[in-house]
Amino acid sequence: MAALKGLLKKGLGEMDFNTGRGLINWFPGHMVAATRVICNRLKLADLVIIVRDTRIPLSSINVNLQPHLSAKRHVIALNKKDLAIPNIMHKWVNYFEMSKQDCIPINACSKSSVMKLLELVEVKLKEVISKEPTLLVMVVGVPNVGKSCLINSIHHITHSRFLVQEKMKRAAVGPLPGVTQDITGLKIANKPSIYVLDTPGVLVPSISDIETGLNFLSYGLLKIQWWVRSELLNSFGSSKYLGYSISL
Numbered sequence: 001m002a003a004l005k006g007l008l009k010k011g012l013g014e015m016d017f018n019t020g021r022g023l024i025n026w027f028p029g030h031m032v033a034a035t036r037v038i039c040n041r042l043k044l045a046d047l048v049i050i051v052r053d054t055r056i057p058l059s060s061i062n063v064n065l066q067p068h069l070s071a072k073r074h075v076i077a078l079n080k081k082d083l084a085i086p087n088i089m090h091k092w093v094n095y096f097e098m099s100k101q102d103c104i105p106i107n108a109c110s111k112s113s114v115m116k117l118l119e120l121v122e123v124k125l126k127e128v129i130s131k132e133p134t135l136l137v138m139v140v141g142v143p144n145v146g147k148s149c150l151i152n153s154i155h156h157i158t159h160s161r162f163l164v165q166e167k168m169k170r171a172a173v174g175p176l177p178g179v180t181q182d183i184t185g186l187k188i189a190n191k192p193s194i195y196v197l198d199t200p201g202v203l204v205p206s207i208s209d210i211e212t213g214l215n216f217l218s219y220g221l222l223k224i225q226w227w228v229r230s231e232l233l234n235s236f237g238s239s240k241y242l243g244y245s246i247s248l
Ligand SMILES: Nc1nc2c(ncn2[C@@H]2O[C@H](COP(=O)(O)OP(=O)(O)OP(=O)(O)O)[C@@H](O)[C@H]2O)c(=O)[nH]1
Pocket: 079, 080, 081, 082, 083, 106, 107, 108, 109, 141, 142, 143, 144, 145, 146, 147, 148, 149, 150, 172, 173, 174, 175, 176, 177, 178, 179, 180, 181, 199, 200, 201, 202
């Protein structure tokens, strides 16, 4: 454990990390601002799509934002289902269903998969859809879980409903976390007007739990030099951590 901490310190020391008390302390400026803005916008949201990584659905959350998200009408989109092991994914779906949470495994890059998510969103919005002229849906999740990819698929599915001047830009997508740094909106329906907001991926200021930290590193949700990541995985044996999330 001491060797691991030393390794983490060495790797993380080369980055712009803060001095929080957790094992991993990383909180770039845009995340501070984004966390504040997300909390403010959440008050206006009629529904939140909480995007998580299907392979690590319990780790790929922001524990500080989670109480605010759970308090809103929400659906959990378990993304990157194409990269998950199917029988483990089904166990996770059962887990969420048993805890009475609406969840759906998706591949954010696939239109048919995202259409199923939109159907679920429509069902969840049913009670407000006839009462409000404008509805707001927020897409929230930690970095690199696929929020912008999801927004782009929603854009593809819905853009034919609008006149050219009403059409909005696509979101930027990238293989490294931290691509989205602003909140951007997309109109997906008229009467009532429904807007979807893409938000920057925000992490907690400090990840103190080693398994969560390793899951973030293994699945690319946290930027870190490749050699630190491979050293960490060698030290622990990646298979243990790849299998960790499902040991409920
Ligand atoms: N295989 C697979 N890759 C995906 C999926 N969704 C997203 N990706 C990839 O994951 C990476 C991150 O996707 P983004 O949409 O940029 O993630 P984000 O959550 O917006 O990231 P931030 O901007 O850091 O908050 C990109 O390389 C995507 O192509 C998916 O369902 N399956």
